[in-house]
Amino acid sequence: MSNTGNIVRLTILLGIVTLIQVLILNNIDIIPLCNPMLYVVFLLAMPFGTKSIPMMITGFVAGLLIDVASNTPGMHAGACVLACYMRKYILQLIAFRNAYKEDELPSIQGYGIVWYTKYALMMLVVHHIFLFFVEQYDRLFLLQTVLRIVISIGASLGLIILFGLIAPGLTGQRYKES
Helix, strand or coil: CHHHHHEEEEEEHHHHHHHHHHHHHCCCCCCCCCCCCCCCHHCCCCCCCHHHHHHHHHHHHHHHHHHHCCCCCCCHHHHHHHHHHHHHHHHHHHCCCCCCCCCCCHHHHHHHHHHHHHHHHHHHHHHHHHHHHHHCCCCHHHHHHHHHHHHHHHHHHHHHHHHHHHHHHHHHHCCCCC
8 A cells, every 4th residue: 555545544544533432432431440442543553664753743643632632631642652652562572473564554354363452452551551540640549540451451452353343444454465
């Protein structure tokens, strides 16, 4: 996929997941400790070859959109920047022998559900730990915060995988190229 194609795809993806996050997920209160974060799929969908600084700037913008819409002063932006910074290390940790091609996109269809689940889980752990501890750092609520992180990671991971299966063209390649 060309750079222009990637930019258009990622812009559409960011718009869709931001609207879903702000209009639906932020207003659902089924389980009190559950805050699913679908918008993280945008960070997961970035091409492997995206350099650290552009990745962190993009993460900052995505997080800032959520912060502005959710009235959270920079918490999502900070969590996204940290997750974007850690992404290269996470990808190295779960790399195949041949590593990754720079222009390839991470996807369930391209790398399999097990690999994608590991990738998404590690990114979500970094994102959610930062987000929820910044949001409510208090020793009195340590157990509640840890439970909230675990439950929210599970819900976010489920939504991200479901989204990746339903909309493969937005979240990555439809088919792995030879």
